[in-house]
Amino acid sequence: MSCENLIMHPLRSDHTNTLVHATSPYLLQHAGNPVHWQQYGPDAFELARQEDKPLLISIGYAACHWCHVMEHESFENQKVADFMNEKFICVKVDREELPHVDHYYMSACQVISGQGGWPLNMFVTADGKPFTGGTYYPPKPGYGRPSWMDVLAFVSDIWKNRREEVLEQADKLSAHVHQSQASLLTLKPESVADGSDTEKIFRHLMSQADEVNGGWGGAPKFPAAMVLQFLIREEWFRPDDQVRKHVQKTLRHMHYGGIWDQLGGGFCRYTVDASWLIPHFEKMLYDNALLLETYALAYGRWQDPEDLEVLNGILAFANRELVAPGGGYFASLDADAEGEEGRYYVWTNEEIESLLADDAVWFKKRFQVSEDGNWEGRNILHRNHPGGKSPSSPGQEAAMAALLQARSERVKPALDDKILVSWNGLFLHAMLVAYRATRRADLLQATLDHTKALLEHCHVDGILYHVWCKGQVTVPANLDDHAALIRLLLALFGETGNKYWYDQALSLAEFAVGHFSDPESPLFYDHLPMESLPVRTREVFDYAQPSGNALFAQSAFTLYLYSGEQRWLDLHHQLTSAMQTGMERFPQACGQWLQAAQPLQHPVAELVTAGPEARSLLAECHAEWYPLLISLPVCDRSLENMPFSTDRFDDNVTRIFLCKDHQCAAPVSTVSEYAKLLKAF
Structure with a gap:
């Protein structure tokens, strides 16, 4: 069975790009870009072969702040989009939809730069092999990074004029990722029970x-x-x-x-x-x-x-x-929210005082609110570290509810x-x-x-x-x-x-x-x-x-x-x-x-409650905590063929069996008796 054969990826249509056909919120965020984005799949790779272009595979997710930044700075820019459309087959990937695609190309990025993150932008041959790439690139050189247009121009040039070097690099990088996957498989069975x-x-x-x-x-x-x-x-x-x-x-x-x-x-x-x-x-x-x-x-x-x-x-x-x-x-x-990271969650001193009136005094002390704020002039609510004194008030629940209501009326973060x-x-x-x-x-x-x-x-x-x-x-x-x-x-x-x-x-x-x-x-x-992934990955x-x-x-x-x-x-x-x-x-x-x-290393408690009240008695047994516990309520004789529950059910009484390695103590009838067994387990 192949993933690709079960997913339909329509090619370019009358819309700006094919992402309009997607269900992923992240892909739909890019559906109006002037970039001719494709969805990931065999059609995009075949198009790259036909047009003799490298693929640009851009990976992110809907909640990613820097993904939004790069979209606004570069992917919504007509001049940038025109160059991308001319020189590359551009593919957008929601990393949460295709985590294995993200894993493979992120591994390649980390080999190249020693770093990773999102958005992830990788340049790839038509057989799926990456040859260069990185994460966020600004519209102008900065942060120690070249501009996005400089990156695009460089990759376009080496694809046209240094193709053999590019293909050799792609083979080496793909082989390195494959080797790194293989290196994870170090067996040491003799030490398991040590x-x-x-x-x-x-x-x-x-x-x-x-x-x-x-x-x-x-x-x-x-x-x-x-x-x-x-x-x-x-x-x-x-x-x-x-x-x-x-x-x-x-x-x-x-x-x-x-x-x-x-x-x-x-x-x-x-x-x-x-x-x-x-x-x-x-x-x-x-x-x-x-x-x-x-x-x-x-x-x-x-x-x-x-x-x-x-x-x-x-x-x-x-x-x-x-x-x-x-x-x-x-x-x-x-x-x-509203184009600002964290805008939905932070507060000015004035907002707190206006909304809470007299309750603002104790609230500001409890949640460390100040005039200057602790983040870009606003306040991220937090409390004193444990052990410190944080004054509260009988009106705390009402104050919290009032602020939560006021916050709910703001523009909400995208879902x-x-x-x-x-x-x-x-x-x-x-x-x-x-x-x-x-x-x-x-x-x-x-x-x-x-x-x-x-x-x-x-x-x-x-x-x-x-x-x-x-x-x-x-x-x-x-x-x-x-x-x-x-x-x-x-x-x-x-x-x-x-x-x-x-x-x-x-x-x-x-x-x-x-x-x-x-x-x-x-x-x-x-x-x-997946045919388009040179390496079948494992995380x-x-x-x-x-x-x-x-x-x-x-x-x-x-x-x-x-x-x-x-x-x-x-x-x-x-x-x-x-x-x-x-x-x-x-x-x-x-x-x-x-x-x-x-x-x-440690004994696993096998807890069986058997009888007409097996479920309710099991719930009562949960009052006694044990870190490694497998339970089963046997409410009738339908589970008789399972070794965990054989010969346990009785129509007239509900009993508790505590076992280890399928060997059981004498059954008991009350939670207090079970607690004693568990304590001695």
Whole structure:
């Protein structure tokens, strides 16, 4: 199966460019450009062959501030567009629609310059091989960069006059990217079960911690959600005050900082400073998914009401700003509004005083509002660091509501209304983790409803699709989509006992093994074959999002526990073995992998509630937190053929079974008895 054969890419029409046929908000933003943009696909590459031109592949996403800047400066300029149209076949790519295309060309850009980012502008031969490129280019030389027109003229000249050098460079660069992909596949199976490796990783992470602000690293500062999740779980097994305090410090500093929307909830992507104050204002579903799961784990672990406040704030933001009417969640909110980055979120001192009157005094102290502001004359709301005194008021809720209402009347950031299966899989799984931590039944029901909608619209005629937007599905699903959805479906099976979810997960897992596996490596490819990509890529590290390989490793272990089939345990061992060296050397880029490997080091609790009240008793059991737990309520005899639930159901009584490696303690009937078993586990 090939991705390209399942996507229609119409060529130039009477419109300015073919992007008018797209559903992606990012592509539609460029539909009115005088540049003759094409959508990515075989038609564009064939046109390049016919006209003997290089392709300019320009990659970005709807919430990207510098993508908007370059569009306004260059792609809306008629003179620039005329030159681009004359000399190049110009292709626009939404990196969120085609992440594997972005991954390949970003890897090439990093080989060329040692840097990456968006917008990404790569010059490519008709066989898909990049030969030069970069990120943002200004309209005039500056920032240590040539102008965009200088770049275009240079590339046009070498294509015309130094073609052999260009083709040689393209071959070398493509080979280098291929080699770099191959170098990721270092197998070390003999060390998988060596507990000392995990201890070294634990210490390595803490040696790199930012002891002042929390988190890791300096500016720009990204939330290391998956690493935090690993440490929350790991600290249960290896109690350590330094680790616990650092995790809690990080959670508080992010909560109190400008990266958190103090009025409306939800996190921005990152901050440009080391102290979490000045955010890059775009809000992404996947960031909030990962952080929702992080704060839910923390709340389940420590029952800190401030973690619950953040958990509820993320859910409120998502259900107000990102929820789709037909089910699922949209992708992101732009960083810009009214042509200015962050304009929607910041306040002048005068605006606060005018809107809040007498309440302005305490509000300004609590949220650090000043006459001069802390960002371009305006104020990014933030709070004193934990431990400092922040005066509040009985009228705080009303004041916050008044400002939120006033903000809602401003011009809003643009909404990217793509529904991406992988990102929704992450968010809905996080919602389930939040359900377990809070035992709010509405969260379980919402997860069920959104997942049903996702399957109904995105799993069509046996094919899972990556994007659902404006009533259409486009782009066959990649590994990330399968892995995130499989993990979600297995978690739903574990909460409901409805075998439909297990059967769907198993079917998708079988498809993934059959279509993404590599006979020369235990690690899976990211995407289905594409003729236009010289290298079939795999993203093995956990960067902004978890690696699909890491998520699939977690699900393979869960499938083994539910099914008892050794092949899934073997697959889990193969995947984690392949990344053992990566986990040891680059633990900050392996947060999901570290969690996937934890069952090799620590006991997994297999919790089965069986009987007429199995679901409600399971919900009560969630009051007792354990970091590695697989559950299943057995409500009738329909699951008798599964080893996880054989001979457990009794029509007359509901019992609790706590097991390890399919070996169970004597059943108990109450949560207090279960808590004693778990404490001794």
